[in-house]
Amino acid sequence: MEGNVTVQTNELFLKKKKEMQKERRNLFIRRFLSNKMAVIGSIILTFLGLTAILAPVLTSFTPYEMVAANRLQPPSAEHWFGTDNFGRDIFSRVLYGSQVSLAVGLSVALATSIIGMVVGLLAAYYRLLDHILMRICDGLMAFPAILLAIAIVAVLGPHPVNVVIALTVVKSPEVARVVRSAALVIKEQTYIEALKAQGASAMRIIFMHITPNTVSPLIIQVTYVFAIAIIIEAALSFLGAGIPAPHPSWGNILYDGKTVIFSAWWMTIFPGICIILAVLGLNLFGDGLRDLLDPHTNKANK
Amino acid sequence: MKAYTIKRLLSLLPVLLVVAVVVFFLIHLAPGDPAAVMLGPDASPQDVENLREQLGLNLPLYQQFIAWFSGVLVGDLGMSIYMNQPVLDVFLDRVGPTLSLAILAQGISIIIAIPFGIIAARKRGTLTDQGFMVFAMLGVSVPSFLLGLLLMLLFGVYLGWLPIAGYSPLSEGVWSHLQYMILPAISLGAIQAALIARMTRSSMLDILSTNYIKTAHAKGVKERLVIYKHALRNAFIPILTVLGQTFGTLVAGAVVTETVFNLPGIGQLIVQSIVRRDYAVIQGTILIIAASYVLINLIVDLLYGAVDPRVRFNKK
Amino acid sequence: MVNEPLLNVKELKTIFSTEKGPVTAVDGVTFHVDSGETVGIVGESGCGKSVTAESIMRLLNEQTTKYEGAITYNGKNLLHLSKEQMRKIRGNEISMIFQDPMTSLNPVYTIGNQITETIMIHQKLSKEKAYVKAIEMLELTGIPSPEKRIYEYPHNLSGGMRQRVMIAMALSCHPSLLIADEPTTALDVTIQAQILDVISDLKKELNMGVMMITHDLGVVAEVCSRVVVMYLGQVIEEADVDTLFFNPKHPYTKGLLKSIPKLDGDRNSKLHVVEGTVPSLDNIPEGCRFAPRCAYADELCLNRAPELETTDEGNKVRCWHYKRIFEEEGANATTS
Numbered sequence: 005m006e007g008n009v010t011v012q013t014n015e016l017f018l019k020k021k022k023e024m025q026k027e028r029r030n031l032f033i034r035r036f037l038s039n040k041m042a043v044i045g046s047i048i049l050t051f052l053g054l055t056a057i058l059a060p061v062l063t064s065f066t067p068y069e070m071v072a073a074n075r076l077q078p079p080s081a082e083h084w085f086g087t088d089n090f091g092r093d094i095f096s097r098v099l100y101g102s103q104v105s106l107a108v109g110l111s112v113a114l115a116t117s118i119i120g121m122v123v124g125l126l127a128a129y130y131r132l133l134d135h136i137l138m139r140i141c142d143g144l145m146a147f148p149a150i151l152l153a154i155a156i157v158a159v160l161g162p163h164p165v166n167v168v169i170a171l172t173v174v175k176s177p178e179v180a181r182v183v184r185s186a187a188l189v190i191k192e193q194t195y196i197e198a199l200k201a202q203g204a205s206a207m208r209i210i211f212m213h214i215t216p217n218t219v220s221p222l223i224i225q226v227t228y229v230f231a232i233a234i235i236i237e238a239a240l241s242f243l244g245a246g247i248p249a250p251h252p253s254w255g256n257i258l259y260d261g262k263t264v265i266f267s268a269w270w271m272t273i274f275p276g277i278c279i280i281l282a283v284l285g286l287n288l289f290g291d292g293l294r295d296l297l298d299p300h301t302n303k304a305n306k
Numbered sequence: 307m308k309a310y311t312i313k314r315l316l317s318l319l320p321v322l323l324v325v326a327v328v329v330f331f332l333i334h335l336a337p338g339d340p341a342a343v344m345l346g347p348d349a350s351p352q353d354v355e356n357l358r359e360q361l362g363l364n365l366p367l368y369q370q371f372i373a374w375f376s377g378v379l380v381g382d383l384g385m386s387i388y389m390n391q392p393v394l395d396v397f398l399d400r401v402g403p404t405l406s407l408a409i410l411a412q413g414i415s416i417i418i419a420i421p422f423g424i425i426a427a428r429k430r431g432t433l434t435d436q437g438f439m440v441f442a443m444l445g446v447s448v449p450s451f452l453l454g455l456l457l458m459l460l461f462g463v464y465l466g467w468l469p470i471a472g473y474s475p476l477s478e479g480v481w482s483h484l485q486y487m488i489l490p491a492i493s494l495g496a497i498q499a500a501l502i503a504r505m506t507r508s509s510m511l512d513i514l515s516t517n518y519i520k521t522a523h524a525k526g527v528k529e530r531l532v533i534y535k536h537a538l539r540n541a542f543i544p545i546l547t548v549l550g551q552t553f554g555t556l557v558a559g560a561v562v563t564e565t566v567f568n569l570p571g572i573g574q575l576i577v578q579s580i581v582r583r584d585y586a587v588i589q590g591t592i593l594i595i596a597a598s599y600v601l602i603n604l605i606v607d608l609l610y611g612a613v614d615p616r617v618r619f620n621k622k
Numbered sequence: 623m624v625n626e627p628l629l630n631v632k633e634l635k636t637i638f639s640t641e642k643g644p645v646t647a648v649d650g651v652t653f654h655v656d657s658g659e660t661v662g663i664v665g666e667s668g669c670g671k672s673v674t675a676e677s678i679m680r681l682l683n684e685q686t687t688k689y690e691g692a693i694t695y696n697g698k699n700l701l702h703l704s705k706e707q708m709r710k711i712r713g714n715e716i717s718m719i720f721q722d723p724m725t726s727l728n729p730v731y732t733i734g735n736q737i738t739e740t741i742m743i744h745q746k747l748s749k750e751k752a753y754v755k756a757i758e759m760l761e762l763t764g765i766p767s768p769e770k771r772i773y774e775y776p777h778n779l780s781g782g783m784r785q786r787v788m789i790a791m792a793l794s795c796h797p798s799l800l801i802a803d804e805p806t807t808a809l810d811v812t813i814q815a816q817i818l819d820v821i822s823d824l825k826k827e828l829n830m831g832v833m834m835i836t837h838d839l840g841v842v843a844e845v846c847s848r849v850v851v852m853y854l855g856q857v858i859e860e861a862d863v864d865t866l867f868f869n870p871k872h873p874y875t876k877g878l879l880k881s882i883p884k885l886d887g888d889r890n891s892k893l894h895v896v897e898g899t900v901p902s903l904d905n906i907p908e909g910c911r912f913a914p915r916c917a918y919a920d921e922l923c924l925n926r927a928p929e930l931e932t933t934d935e936g937n938k939v940r941c942w943h944y945k946r947i948f949e950e951e952g953a954n955a956t957t958s
Contacts, residue, residue, distance in 0.1 A: 143328060146322075155588070235449040238451075239449060239451055242565075245577075261455075265463060276456060279449060283447040287443060517725040520720065521720065522728070523679075524712055524713060525712065525740045526710060526711070616775070
């Protein structure tokens with residue numbers, strides 16, 4: 005009989021827990037939907053993501069096909085965004101370019117999250133490491149990001165992967181700092197002391213107790229890193245130090261467009277709008293998330 | 307205060323060392339031999355080897371680093387192999403446009419952003435506030451080089467009001483200088499302005515809800531004075547931090563903005579030097595920029611004391 | 623007209639518009655303050671006493687606040703004055719000091735700057751004369767060597783000193799009404815008594831009316847001649863200080879008095895607590911607002927709200943049953 009009762013209460017407990025989790029999720033979704041910035045941001049990002057993925061469906065032109073007779077055509081029914089100085093279709097170059105630009109941004113976001121998380125947690129937990137790691141971060145952050153990126157790409161050679169590496173080196177310290185300061189706050193809490201006193205291992209404390217609390221500031225920061233990665237990639241490509249030539253990327257199209265800016269405004273406007281949309285979408289999404297996840301700034305802003 | 311300043315100055319050394327090490331090894335790991343680049347594709351291997359020896363490029367890397375860094379410590383940044391001039395001279399030659407660009411951009415952004423931030427804070431929640439903030443959101447989302455291209459398209463190509471690229475030094479007249487600088491400065495300053503406006507707004511909102519603002523109202527202080535005397539000076543402390551931090555963004559943006567507008571500044575110098583494999587120039591200029599960035603942040607920290615008497619007290 | 627009080631608050635309602643709809647923080651409050659007297663406004667936090675004070679000063683954000691009723695000061699209805707007219711009264715004729723002296727002074731200006739600012743706003747004095755005046759005021763509030771202190775920043779001063787500075791600033795233009803919003807709550811007990819003495823002394827010297835807002839009945843006993851007890855945005859009892867302490871009418875007032883520890887009391891007996899907590903303003907009980915926490919409440923109390931009645935002694939109470947309770951328990955039941 006007794007065993008039965010416990011099973012029942014256990015089931016009841018689990019059911020209740022599930023319900024509570026569901027309710028919390030629903031609450032988060034409701035709050036998310038009522039946050040205009042987050043919603044508009046996600047709509048923009050979804051739109052850009054879909055057009056990037058669906059590029060082969062949306063356009064019948066390839067981004068590389070040069071038709072000399074079609075050079076510098078203004079936007080028309082056939083070439084929606086016009087053509088460039090090699091007669092390539094800008095619409096398809098912008099679409100395929102968004103694949104490159106978004107992929108670079110996303111890879112940088114993921115890589116900086118992982119590196120920033122590990123470095124930030126180690127620095128927060130081990131005092132000696134903290135000094136060394138944070139001085140290195142200070143040093144890397146003292147560079148104007150784009151200069152360091154240019155230098156790294158110059159060393160490694162222009163290749164999308166190298167652009168990702170350069171941007172990861174440049175932006176990881178920032179993420180590490182955010183993780184570190186979030187982790188330090190948790191580390192000072194009494195319950196971590198209590199856990200230590202009970203003999204919990206360092207790894208257990210770091211991964212079970214400190215890490216979860218660093219996730220929301222990390223996500224917020226990485227959203228901004230994503231945006232900045234798109235900007236710097238575009239700038240690098242615009243300087244001719246990013247994605248190598250025939251491949252489309254938003255920055256490359258701008259680079260080609262600059263020489264003909266007098267005659268072909270469409271080569272500047274369309275990729276430009278895409279960059280602005282992507283960065284705006286990410287910034288809105290980041291600000292919205294910050295309002296949702298971080299009650300302190302939320303109060304200060306309202 | 308003096309001891310604090312010295313302590314802060316000393317703490318800059320490790321940061322600068324990291325910067326120096328990173329720059330040096332990064333540049334020297336680059337494929338491509340400056341000797342070969344300088345002599346061109348037709349040079350014989352023997353000539354290249356001789357030049358390498360002459361430039362010290364055949365020594366082990368760490369020896370080259372020590373030689374270079376000990377020079378840096380006494381203010382000698384080395385020679386530009388391409389221009390055959392001391393790096394410091396090359397830098398000083400080209401710093402004018404960049405400095406002018408940075409100062410104009412920062413000036414424009416401060417003049418626009420702080421009043422806008424204050425108005426937005428005072429009219430919090432109204433249409434005006436929301437309008438300003440949407441504008442600021444757009445501002446931080448347009449990369450400066452892109453804004454440069456768009457402004458160039460509008461004012462240079464479409465309206466034809468301003469020259470689209472080039473440079474005229476200040477010594478040849480303020481007006482022609484400004485004609486060339488105004489678009490670059492606006493495109494570079496826009497992001498700053500947006501950042502500063504947002505910071506000003508949120509900082510003002512914090513301050514306007516404090517008790518001492520209530521006291522000021524209770525004393526019968528005029529609304530305008532409450533804002534400009536009592537609130538702004540307090541709100542200025544976090545704004546100052548943003549000003550310092552965004553200087554880095556400004557310099558970074560200047561590199562690309564100079565390329566967009568064809569300004570012969572430091573940004574172009576660095577990009578050209580990378581192509582020319584002019585190691586000493588790249589190292590030297592990046593080191594100076596990084597150092598000035600760190601220094602500016604130090605100055606900002608010291609400025610807190612001027613704005614906030616509590617800081618003065620604590621650090622005595 | 624001769625008997626017109628200095629400040630006469632009549633049926634004051636202060637309504638905030640919030641996201642959830644209008645919230646009436648002060649609901650029909652009536653009381654008055656005469657020149658030279660100290661009136662205590664007593665109640666738990668959230669009862670609307672601070673909002674009443676800030677309504678009189680018109681310090682609330684008027685875009686989101688609506689007033690009803692009248693606040694008559696020296697024959698003028700303050701609620702009808704323009705912002706500029708009101709500004710000229712604030713700090714000049716009506717002054718206010720706040721609860722937390724640590725945060726009520728601007729940290730980036732010297733105290734001299736802040737006191738002379740008030741003086742120069744309202745009186746046409748030169749900077750030098752304003753400084754002389756400020757030093758004089760600091761001296762009156764008992765700050766040692768004011769001629770040096772005046773050049774210091776707030777962070778150099780202790781809490782008690784800062785509150786003296788606040789008082790000096792508030793009184794620098796010789797206002798006829800001082801509103802003190804919990805002026806001693808944030809201070810040490812020994813400092814509290816000193817600050818109360820300063821306020822009482824200066825009240826006599828300047829013949830001011832003082833509106834003393836507090837939740838501390840000890841403060842009331844020390845300085846007030848009349849007391850207004852507030853509960854959830856309404857006045858529930860008003861009486862002279864002796865009657866209030868020795869013969870309180872409202873069950874809430876009785877509860878408050880019983881919760882004061884007594885030196886000569888039985889240390890083993892538990893202190894009385896008023897059961898329950900103050901309901902929030904968006905969830906106001908239908909009948910008598912105190913009914914859910916009241917031991918005497920019956921059907922009537924839960925359904926119909928009592929009016930503020932004038933008692934035989936000329937005091938006021940908002941309770942259906944105060945007479946019955948008095949007959950059942952006698953006057954001394956609460957003070958034994």
